[in-house]
Amino acid sequence: MSDLPPALAELVDDFADVGPKDRLQLLLELSQELPDLPERYRDAAATMEQVHECQSPLFLAVEVDDDADHRVHLFFSAPPEAPTTRGFAGIMVTGLDGEPAADVLAVPDDFYTALGLAQAVSPLRLRGMAAMLARIKKQVRSATAA
Secondary structure: OOOOOHHHHHHHHHHHOOOHHHHHHHHHHHHHOOOOOOHHHOOHHHHOEEOOOOOOOOEEEEEEOOOOOOEEEEEEEOOOOOHHHHHHHHHHHHHHOOOEHHHHHOOOOOHHHHHOOOOOOOHHHHHHHHHHHHHHHHHHHHHHHO
16 A cells, blocks of 8 residues: 555554464564553543444544644554554554654545455454544544644
């Protein structure tokens, strides 16, 4: 997918290069790499937006720099016992954190289909990933409109 920031495109390629069983393993590895929250977001329910479409409790916050590129920074809270949800959040952080707002907004809403996870996870879980991206874009638009 040519509309993807380089780190996200690399992740899509990584998923495409392995079979369905290994894709799930790759997703689980990304779940373990999700960064800890900074102190200002420790109370996720009070300080972050919940993504209700996710089957597990997932909260996100988006910060956008005031620089010319409006670089985007992502923060997620998801319980350790929800590795699929954490893996989706890991994809977002790895692929989009630090990217210019325009590049984040240009990511196709269905980019996740290129990950080839449809055989590994349920459509309901994939809908959660789509909702994450939609919330990220909404927060980026809101932050850059001001």
